[in-house]
Amino acid sequence: MDLIWEGIREALRLILSRDPEILGITLLSLEVSGAATALSLMVGIPLGMALALTRFPGHGLLMALINTGMGLPPVVAGLFVWISLRRSGPFGFLELLYTPTAMVIAQIIIAFPIVAGLTMAAFQTLNPKLKLQLLGIGASRPQFLWLLCKEAKLPLLAAIMAGFGGVISEVGASMMVGGNIRGETRVLTTATVLETGKGNFDTAVALGLILLGLNFAVNLILTHIQQREQIRWPKPS
Amino acid sequence: MAQALLTLAELLVRYGARPVLKIPSLEVLPGEVLAVIGPNGAGKSTLLRVMGLLEQPEKGKIYFQEQEVSRDNALVMRRRMATVFREPLLLHMTVYENAALGLTLRGLKRQSIEAKVKPWLERLGIDHLAKRPARSLSDGEAQRTSLARALTLDPELLLLDEPFSALDPPTREKLLLDLQTILRETGITTVFVTHDRNEAFMLGHRVAVLSGGELLQLGPAAELLSRPSSEIVAQFVGVETQVPGIVEAAASGRAMVRFDGGRAEVIGDYRAGESVLLCLRPEDISLSSPPEEHFQSNGQNHLTAKVAKITPWGSHYRIALECGASSFVALVARPSFLDLQLREGDCLIASFKVAATHIIRRG
Numbered sequence: 001m002d003l004i005w006e007g008i009r010e011a012l013r014l015i016l017s018r019d020p021e022i023l024g025i026t027l028l029s030l031e032v033s034g035a036a037t038a039l040s041l042m043v044g045i046p047l048g049m050a051l052a053l054t055r056f057p058g059h060g061l062l063m064a065l066i067n068t069g070m071g072l073p074p075v076v077a078g079l080f081v082w083i084s085l086r087r088s089g090p091f092g093f094l095e096l097l098y099t100p101t102a103m104v105i106a107q108i109i110i111a112f113p114i115v116a117g118l119t120m121a122a123f124q125t126l127n128p129k130l131k132l133q134l135l136g137i138g139a140s141r142p143q144f145l146w147l148l149c150k151e152a153k154l155p156l157l158a159a160i161m162a163g164f165g166g167v168i169s170e171v172g173a174s175m176m177v178g179g180n181i182r183g184e185t186r187v188l189t190t191a192t193v194l195e196t197g198k199g200n201f202d203t204a205v206a207l208g209l210i211l212l213g214l215n216f217a218v219n220l221i222l223t224h225i226q227q228r229e230q231i232r233w234p235k236p237s
Numbered sequence: 238m239a240q241a242l243l244t245l246a247e248l249l250v251r252y253g254a255r256p257v258l259k260i261p262s263l264e265v266l267p268g269e270v271l272a273v274i275g276p277n278g279a280g281k282s283t284l285l286r287v288m289g290l291l292e293q294p295e296k297g298k299i300y301f302q303e304q305e306v307s308r309d310n311a312l313v314m315r316r317r318m319a320t321v322f323r324e325p326l327l328l329h330m331t332v333y334e335n336a337a338l339g340l341t342l343r344g345l346k347r348q349s350i351e352a353k354v355k356p357w358l359e360r361l362g363i364d365h366l367a368k369r370p371a372r373s374l375s376d377g378e379a380q381r382t383s384l385a386r387a388l389t390l391d392p393e394l395l396l397l398d399e400p401f402s403a404l405d406p407p408t409r410e411k412l413l414l415d416l417q418t419i420l421r422e423t424g425i426t427t428v429f430v431t432h433d434r435n436e437a438f439m440l441g442h443r444v445a446v447l448s449g450g451e452l453l454q455l456g457p458a459a460e461l462l463s464r465p466s467s468e469i470v471a472q473f474v475g476v477e478t479q480v481p482g483i484v485e486a487a488a489s490g491r492a493m494v495r496f497d498g499g500r501a502e503v504i505g506d507y508r509a510g511e512s513v514l515l516c517l518r519p520e521d522i523s524l525s526s527p528p529e530e531h532f533q534s535n536g537q538n539h540l541t542a543k544v545a546k547i548t549p550w551g552s553h554y555r556i557a558l559e560c561g562a563s564s565f566v567a568l569v570a571r572p573s574f575l576d577l578q579l580r581e582g583d584c585l586i587a588s589f590k591v592a593a594t595h596i597i598r599r600g
Binding site: 143 | 286291315318321322324328329338342386387390396
């Protein structure tokens with residue numbers, strides 16, 4: 001328990017003193033996971049929509065792959081990216097290993113199946129007749145897709161939260177492809193592991209709490225957007 | 238004859254190898270309410286989706302005001318129509334936003350939208366709900382919002398797919414009466430699909446009977462009610478008495494039909510020996526206590542019949558009668574039923590006008 005209190009005190013000290021290293025680590029965590037989430041949304045939402053709204057050869061197989069990918073261990077994603085980006089790997093010439101870009105690539109592989117899978121589920125819960133109704137009052141195809149996205153806003157925001165939560169908190173992939181290089185690829189999770197290994201438990205707890213706070217702040221904003229138009233259920237009489 | 242607003246020609250819709258709709262020709266005339274009735278699986282909703290350009294037929298052509306509908310102009314044409322389905326299918330928005338949705342999709346300015354939406358919300362009695370989330374509405378309120386969403390578009394063609402079938406009877410009746418008034422006052426050309434013949438005859442100027450994907454009969458409501466062209470149509474428009482018989486004698490536009498249990502005079506040019514089906518609507522048969530001697534007189538047919546079954550039927554009683562091996566069905570208003578003091582097994586006189594009979598030729 002003392003360790004937690006010490007961690008909280010250390011976290012407050014680090015935040016209040018605007019420790020440049022901690023600030024850098026925090027910002028890099030946000031940048032890498034934010035970029036990975038944003039890119040995952042760009043790939044995952046259209047893919048999830050396509051899987052929910054259309055049928056094509058290999059549809060079932062792709063759905064199964066996406067669903068499997070939702071539970072992909074980050075360390076496995078990191079391993080594949082590491083193999084691809086290492087000097088003798090197929091994309092070694094890009095010289096991306098141990099850079100934030102490599103971390104973003106690994107995190108996209110982790111987040112996009114989560115986003116696609118939850119998007120697919122979100123659109124599958126919509127009434128299929130909604131398509132006819134929207135077209136029946138004159139919606140064009142892009143308008144129809146946009147309205148469906150608005151209609152599925154609640155589960156879609158949950159998909160964004162799950163995607164972001166999945167990558168901001170992962171350590172295996174970032175460690176493997178980022179290398180936890182001080183000032184370059186060190187993020188909150190890898191720094192926490194490092195500090196724990198060094199026996200600096202108060203700093204590790206502080207980093208963990210900052211990570212938690214960051215995750216909480218992002219989810220608070222998304223939850224607010226998600227819930228502001230919710231109707232209140234009447235109290236039972 | 239007025240130029241058709243919508244024309245379907247040589248239409249074929251198939252799901253797999255199974256044809257679900259096969260319509261050689263169908264026209265929707267401007268200003269009319271065309272009611273489409275038929276049993277479940279008749280192809281009514283498919284027909285409506287094709288008319289609303291929401292489903293592409295395998296074969297056939299669709300003309301909207303004589304202009305052929307193609308993939309290129311489908312959106313423009315669809316925006317001249319509006320469809321209302323059985324489920325209100327409202328979005329997670331307020332009632333006002335839902336009602337305004339079609340106009341928003343057409344890119345109208347806020348003031349123009351308001352000017353069009355508000356009167357319809359008032360007309361449909363839901364203006365006080367404008368700011369309410371659509372998901373908090375009752376079924377009736379939701380369907381009114383759905384109707385408002387279609388009517389605000391001022392559509393040239395309104396397509397209604399069983400819009401009242403999910404509502405409870407009092408809500409349905411009230412909404413049906415309101416819609417009848419609206420359609421009468423606005424003169425919007427409407428295609429109204431329903432499996433409820435009472436709704437169809439209440440709203441429709443013309444009624445089409447669809448079965449197995451084919452158009453069995455199309456005509457003015459009164460004609461369908463009194464002159465169904467086939468046994469299936471007769472059954473579906475509520476001609477419950479269908480008695481097989483033989484034309485015994487015929488002369489001067491009148492004929493005597495013999496059936497198991499009696500004879501009835503009918504109007505029409507038939508040949509003696511012809512096999513026919515004598516059709517009667519239940520409300521055209523009146524019942525009285527025996528004795529009654531003047532059979533086949535004063536343009537009336539009278540038969541002695543036995544009450545087989547009495548069933549309460551809303552404000553009426555449905556009386557199943559046996560006359561020999563033939564079955565008749567009469568509908569009697571509650572006061573008359575109480576006067577007659579009918580019980581199952583009673584013998585009585587069933588009377589119907591010669592002009593009320595309808596004959597379908599068999600074979």
